[in-house]
Amino acid sequence: MLTGKQxxxxxxxxxHLDPIFQVGKGGVNENMTKQISEALEVRELIKVSILQNCDDDRNTVANELVAGTRAxxxxxxxxTVVLYKESRENKQIELPKSR
Structure with missing residues (x-):
């Protein structure tokens, strides 16, 4: 769990990041969460854009992405949804320490 400071x-x-994934009319699916998980392993921090034609609420999409990727x-x-997941092998971002 991230602290407010983190x-x-x-x-x-x-x-400054640009969204690298888009959630459209089909919503969140298994293939998309797998690709986002792989991108998180490489980058640790990503943005996902939710298109106008997406049927789901933006908070629902965010919760599905978090559940599917464990981010x-x-x-x-x-x-826009911003996700973070610490990389196992390619750690780049050093978070501020929580008390």
Whole structure:
């Protein structure tokens, strides 16, 4: 579980990132969560864009992505979801220590 300080740090780090996945009309599926998990292993921090034609609510999509990838939800802002998952082999982001 991320602390407020760690989430703030990750939001700042994600600010300049572009979304690398899009959730559209089909919603979240197994193949998409597998690809997002692989991307999280490489990058640790990603943005996912939710398109206008997506039938699901943005918070529902965010929760499905978190459950499917076992990642941490950093932020849902507009139609963009920011996810973080610590990489097992390729750790790049050093989070601020929690007390």
């Amino acid at each position: 989430k703030r740090f990750l939001r700042a780090a994600a600010h 941490e939800l950093v932020q849902v802002i507009g139609n």
